[in-house]
Amino acid sequence: MAINFSDKVLITNPTSYHLGRIVICAGILVVLAGVITHFIGEDVLLPPMAWCAIGVPTIIIGVVFRQSGLTRN
Numbered sequence: 001m002a003i004n005f006s007d008k009v010l011i012t013n014p015t016s017y018h019l020g021r022i023v024i025c026a027g028i029l030v031v032l033a034g035v036i037t038h039f040i041g042e043d044v045l046l047p048p049m050a051w052c053a054i055g056v057p058t059i060i061i062g063v064v065f066r067q068s069g070l071t072r073n
Contacts, residue, residue: 013069020066027058 011017034051037044046054 012071017069023062030055
C-alpha cells in the first residue's frame with residue numbers, strides 16, 4: 001500500500017490538536033525526568049522507571065488526541 005503525499009491534512013478540531021501537542025510535550029518531559037534521575041542515581045519522588053512508565057502512555061494519549069483533531073482530505 002503506497003502513501004499518497006498529495007493528500008492534504010486538515011485540522012478540523014484545533015482544540016484537540018493543540019491539546020495533543022501539549023500532552024506529547026508533557027510526556028516527553030516526564031520521560032526526560034526519568035532519564036535524568038537514572039543518571040543522577042537518586043530517586044526524586046519516584047524511581048526512574050516509574051517516570052518512564054508514566055511518560056510513555058502520556059505520549060501515546062497525546063498522539064491520540066492530536067490525531068483526533070486531524071482529517072485527511
